[in-house]
Amino acid sequence: MLIDTQIITTEKPYTLSLDLKASDLQEYLDNTEGIINEKGVHVQGKIIKEDKDRFVLRFRLTADMIYPCSRCLESTSYTCLYDYEEIVKVDEENPVIDIIEYIVDVLYINEPMKVLCDEDCKGLCMHCGINLNEESCQCDKQNAIDPRFEKLKDLLNN
Ligand SMILES: [Zn+2]
Ligand SMILES: [Zn+2]
Numbered sequence: 460m461l462i463d464t465q466i467i468t469t470e471k472p473y474t475l476s477l478d479l480k481a482s483d484l485q486e487y488l489d490n491t492e493g494i495i496n497e498k499g500v501h502v503q504g505k506i507i508k509e510d511k512d513r514f515v516l517r518f519r520l521t522a523d524m525i526y527p528c529s530r531c532l533e534s535t536s537y538t539c540l541y542d543y544e545e546i547v548k549v550d551e552e553n554p555v556i557d558i559i560e561y562i563v564d565v566l567y568i569n570e571p572m573k574v575l576c577d578e579d580c581k582g583l584c585m586h587c588g589i590n591l592n593e594e595s596c597q598c599d600k601q602n603a604i605d606p607r608f609e610k611l612k613d614l615l616n617n
Contacts, residue, residue, distance in 0.1 A: 461556070463554070464514060467507075472506060472508070479502065479562070488567075492526055493526050500522040504519060512549050513546060515544065516561060518543055519540070519543075520542075521540050531590050531591070541565050541569045547561075577592075584598050586598035
């Protein structure tokens with residue numbers, strides 16, 4: 460999505476108001492586990508001309524993303540509200556701003572380190588892999604003493 464900066468004057472900033480579908484952006488987000496939900500991404504802001512080839516790009520991005528819970532992998536909705544401001548220098552030959560590039564950047568820069576389905580998510584059992592929020596297992600009791608350590612103890616004792 461290219462914005463021709465030649466239509467922007469110092470007196471009159473360009474109003475950015477975009478509603479992007481998840482499908483418009485998802486293909487650029489291949490290094491994230493996040494998925495944009497069906498409401499898409501909303502971008503509201505301005506492009507202000509500073510100089511012949513310098514513009515201030517300023518916008519707020521809002522979206523709902525779906526991430527796997529960091530503990531149990533359950534799909535978890537995450538509300539994004541990110542503000543962005545950057546000085547953009549455009550090429551004199553081709554004075555356009557590729558807005559998608561910046562939107563994708565913003566999504567990456569702000570990607571959450573950890574998303575939890577619930578503060579108290581119990582996660583998956585490390586031994587049998589069941590979701591401990593839904594079921595319980597006996598692994599904890601059985602593995603209280605790891606059999607490998609048991610063997611080691613025998614060896615040390617002999
Ligand atoms: Zn979880
Ligand atoms: Zn288990």
